[in-house]
Amino acid sequence: MLYSAITPPEKRSRLRAALASGELLQFPGAFNPLSARLIERKGFDGVYISGAVLSAELGLPDIGLTTLTEVAARAAQIARMTDLPVLVDADTGFGESMNVARSVQTFEDAGVAALHIEDQVNPKRCGHLDGKSVVDTGTALQRIRAAADARRDPDLVIMARTDIRAVEGLDAAIDRARQLVDAGADAIFPEAMRDLSEFAAVRAALDVPVLANMTEFGKSELFGADQLREIGVNLVIYPVSLLRIAMGAAMRALDTLRADGSLKAEVPRMQTRAELYELLDYEGYSRFDSDVFSFTLDDHINT
Template structure:
């Protein structure tokens, strides 16, 4: 029987699957999940992985993405999401929540939480959203120490440590490429270059860096939205859609609340809601019923 309370596969198995996907010919697509239930929907839709965005964890707490969340909060939400899916989960670990020793502890906590990998960035701590102006990056040697500490703390060699650089927007693409090479030498398994603008930028980066590359297709930022097929053709190994599901959900929530406030009823939104029966499918009500009908006696109503 399916394990109802956690993933059936082990964290190491999911990490190895992630690494195998990164080494394969197909780009790994990782939509962001703001909850475990969204992670279930991502898996049902046929994606290769799940992403947990630091900006989304902050937004869900009604906080801006300026380094206010803690390791405990991020690891806790990421653990909940990883528990609910068989897909590998990559999490945004910001700057490692402190100095190199903090980055080492971050990797240890995220391994324990069942994540497939994380990315650490080279912004000054506390950081800010990668698509805002006014970012600052630490010197390359500081980030190399940050990465070195993270790699040294890794107990499972299959756990993926990705290095994010925000230098393209502050120092230019050539400087970001040089940083990426230094980060690869420091032990990073993958490079994430934030806020590249055009396909030509992605092509330039791919031509210069040998290890797997991750693209960020976030909306309303500095990057032209590029389809997964083109990114795959360019040679990128993974793409994240970090805030997409939250933006879709919140857009619908705000529109619906305004309509209900004006009309006094939600009836105009019934055909735009997830139906109760579909929600129950994602929640696996029927499987819980099989597990113990004495404790749980849900029956789907006729026609539901």
């Protein structure tokens, strides 16, 4: 009932242990707290919070328009509603060194278990769009050093994302990833890899966990969990998938309503009231309510 009983430090510790296990972790992207609870209910390892999704929720493109306050507030709403560790997209850290440090501590306070900071210039672009620009190596390393120095909980996972593959090629991506690890990154997110061999090359070059981004309509082919597990990828995210599925269903339903004047044809594809109530734990709230208010005025008339 209400929020997760597992503390943020415990979630971070569990994520650290899971990453060290060598198993492949799957983190679907949540677009709200309810979807995070569904991800947990379906047995996944963690929850991802995509900057692109949070931008889209606000009706904005993913070009660096959201603020630290907006993203951290939504991250807190999602993180407190699930027992799973949450990885949040911190974009470029919402500024440079001091801004990055503040962002890290703000996300710590929001209860996330991990965050990733990228090496694009400000304002950033979606990682699977053309025309990206990355900062120089010194600036990229400075961001990660600031993030690592700013965290108060040593179990908070600081992940470095590099977008340099699309700009300078795979060798440059591997070289920068190594430098980011030396600067303090606990894990690496190599964005927009072209094929499985590129993920394998990054994995072979590093001694820290590596993340694969399986986003639809992007630069990377959609590899299966078994394929990624075989080459040693540690974590895979599906950042916008649930939002795309939900919006696709909403589009079809609205078309049906417009055409038929009723949603009767869509009812078999809807989440039922019983399924929603079970996910929300209505029974738990009812039990709590009954325990708190299980008295009558007559029992206390003389007190």
